[in-house]
Amino acid sequence: MRDPSPPVYREIAEALRSAIASGELSDGDRVPGENDLMKRYGVARATARQALSVLINEGIVVAVRGSGVYVRTFRPLRRHGPRRLSRELWGGGRAIWQADTADRAFAADNITVRETAAPEHVARALDLPEQERVVVRRRRYLLDDRPMQLATSYLPAKLAAGTAIAEADTGPGGIYARLAELGHAPAHFTEEIRVRMPSPAEVEELALSAGTPVLDVMRTALTSDHRAVELNEMTLDGSAYILQYDFDA
Amino acid sequence: MRDPSPPVYREIAEALRSAIASGELSDGDRVPGENDLMKRYGVARATARQALSVLINEGIVVAVRGSGVYVRTFRPLRRHGPRRLSRELWGGGRAIWQADTADRAFAADNITVRETAAPEHVARALDLPEQERVVVRRRRYLLDDRPMQLATSYLPAKLAAGTAIAEADTGPGGIYARLAELGHAPAHFTEEIRVRMPSPAEVEELALSAGTPVLDVMRTALTSDHRAVELNEMTLDGSAYILQYDFDA
DNA sequence: CAGTGGTCTAGACCACATT
């Protein structure tokens, strides 16, 4: 047995949800707004709003101020874990993030480089003494002018300080090509993935609409003799990505 | 320049958020409730509620009816992609989901087995003609009685029908051990990961609190001659898992 | 300009938890 009578706002939300699921309303279509719902169901405005807020927080509709509420469109980008980090790629002078995007306009943005003492979790991941100096590279990635991802790389200052890695432009092949030239070519990677709802700052930087989760991807790059040479913490727009990993039994 | 004056409810939410971030309020602590906020900030109840709803939808606090609002605790389980699917594991008679959990009480639940025509995306993933018959296994996984994951496996009926794979109990080593016995041992895997907010049905089945995203993991198992033998669609409680993948350059 | 969503107030009744 279910709850004998679900609250009105949930029933309204459910009616709209199933209209969307059935295809009666599809991508980009206008959803009945507050005034429609008030009339149609004879409820107060706050109740109509509450119903819509359920769908907004589920990420299946978006509200546009002054215009209306619309079914959300969802066109993710496939990000292929192993293949994109193959040695041929950055060995060939392409930046690794060019792997996924074919001919689309991918760009980096808001690049900053600092040097600081390693935060605790960074020291642990890179197997450094606490307070050891690290080079910190931050940047934002855009696809067709839409922000997709924030990334922060940490590298031991002993390796990276004074090299192109600490410049805004790291040159052809990016950080990994430079590490290879310095005798620290990445050979193994480990990626950890977490999900969560974004902070307000992330909502702004990634231009996220309400109800969009983010993916935290924490990648550690190891040399062939298993020294950790980079930690890259990425925050991805959850509606923009499909992550793919291939491996053998 | 920011917005000249953020709405009151956002400012209240931000004050609470930073109290949590700074550790002033920590895991499980009680957060000021609606009545507190009304007095402290001199706002109407709806405004106090709106402030709290922001944090609830961000998944950083949970509301308990009749009691109060509390800082959420977060203790995820690490799910190791490649290692858990190594052949030794299911070859040795252990179910693969026992890999991650050491000595904790992991259990499967609500097991159903059906046979139907393959839905379109399943036919595509398994490289079958549309409408081909497939065996469909559904189940829910629990860790220490807490629901963690829903899973649905699809296997070609030509392989699986009439075998232990179509029984509720698939026997030692699970589906993969049975496939191996039938000459279809999985050798390669592909996992695709998506994130989204859960449906109401998933909220119920996984006992999710508000503001918790889910992970969709779609795994395809291939034999050494690259025939697809299983598609497993999993829906994980996003607050319960860290996914890990290791690979080489 | 009319219509939309965004914010806010001031009430009300209810179910539930704790004391």
Add this chain to the structure above:
DNA sequence: ATGTGGTCTAGACCACTGG
């Protein structure tokens, strides 16, 4: 019994979008 969060009404003013 009191306090908590959950639902709901009936207003109000605002900022923005669109014709």
